[in-house]
Amino acid sequence: MEDLRQQVGSNMMDGGIDELRQGVGNMMVGGVVPVPNHANNVHRRSKTRVTMHALMSEALPLDEAARLEMKALPNKTPVSVLQELLSRRGTTPKYELVQIEGAIHEPTFRYRVTVADVVAMGTGRSKKEAKHAAAKAVLDKLIGVNTENAEAPIPNSIPDENFPLSSQNIQEIQSGYGEEKVVNNPIGSLQEMCMSRHWPPPKYSMEGEEGLPHERQFTIVCSILKYRQVGQGKSKKLAKRQAAHKMWQSLQDTNSNRTQGVDEDENTCLNDGDVNLVQFLQEIASEQQFEVTYVDIEEKSISGKCQCLVQLSTLPVAVCYGSGMTSKDAQAAAAQNALEYLKIMTKK
Structure with missing residues (x-):
């Protein structure tokens, strides 16, 4: 032990202490003592x-x-x-x-x-x-999680921007006709169904209202051709939605086994004089937010009929042709062909 002390003392006397200070100084560059790098280990x-x-x-x-x-x-x-x-x-x-x-x-x-x-x-x-x-x-x-609602859109989806469905609204819409699945936008869905079948748009009429001012019950009737459904709710909007949903549901249920009479109505309703095809197309355009432009062709067809083109500002843009004995008939024919086109484009 004494020999070790003498050796250390001798080194310090020979300037070893300066070397020690210098070594420590090199380690303390910047005032930071280097530590082992464990990044690779982590x-x-x-x-x-x-x-x-x-x-x-x-x-x-x-x-x-x-x-x-x-x-x-x-x-x-x-x-x-x-x-x-x-x-x-x-x-x-x-x-x-x-x-x-x-x-x-x-x-x-x-x-x-x-x-x-x-x-x-x-x-x-x-x-x-x-x-x-x-x-x-x-x-x-x-x-093993319950997946009864697995098909519902994930949370970013909004059912209906104009009229979001709350649990209370769904309960009110469902009241009176069971626990049927309520579509997100029954009014729009019913409109699309009519368009795809070449039917005139649904008509809604106020049937009546009753109850105290703070407990009003509204009744609205939805009519399409010979079909009729009644909706009720605490507001006109709820009553209209219920009527539209009931109509949509009833038409869905009868879709696979429609009678011959219904088929005839479907095939002939656009040729019915009571249906204004130009107006019908315009209503759909307003509903779906696209523009309709008619262009009359000056030259007549080989058979001597008036000719017309109708342009739809959909994506992609569509142009449909129509002809008739008068300019008005040609526009109606073009509108009918445009409706045919929309039916094909929206077919499921």
Whole structure:
């Protein structure tokens, strides 16, 4: 021990203390003592965790792995979660666009996703939104969550900007005719149905109102051709929506087994003198927010009839032709052809 002390003392006497200070000074450059860099170690640990997570996911049954993925990846989209879950098992989900419905400017997309023997549906105002809804629905099925409302659009969707449906409104609309599914916009849906069948637009009339001023009950009748449905509600708007929904539902139920008389009405209603085709097209244009422009052609056809073109400012822009004995007849024929075009474009 004494020998060690003498050696250290000798070194310090020989200027060793200056060397020691210099060494410490080099370590304290900038007043910071360097510490070991553990970034690489942290990175390695992170990679290890991810690898362990992947191994656990691969080893578990599909339902348990799905539950693990949804807990471990809370910030991922449903599509990403499902993709990562299946990619580790050497497979991918199958998405199919099965339906596009609704107005031309406001379509609703419906996707079906298949994972092994599990199938789920999702709807949305865009294809991306519908895919996410479908992926979320199939994940819910895999982990055993109740999926009765799996087809409902994910939260970004708004049922009806003009008249959003609250739980109270839905209850009021449903009162009196069971627990039928209420469409988001029954008035618009019924209008589209009439357009697709070449029927005149629905007519609504006030039947009456009763009750105390703070408990009014309104009754509105919806009429289409020979069909008639009555709606009631605490406001005229609710009563109209209920009447439209009941009419839409009744026409949907009879769609597959309509009588010959109904078929005749459907085929001839546009040729009925009571139906103003030009006005009918204009009403649809106002409803769907596009413009209608008629252009009369000066030259007559080979058969000596007046000719007319009608332009629809839809996307894409459409131009339809019509001819008739008079200019008015030609416009009506062009309007009818435009309605035919819209029927094809909005067909489900």
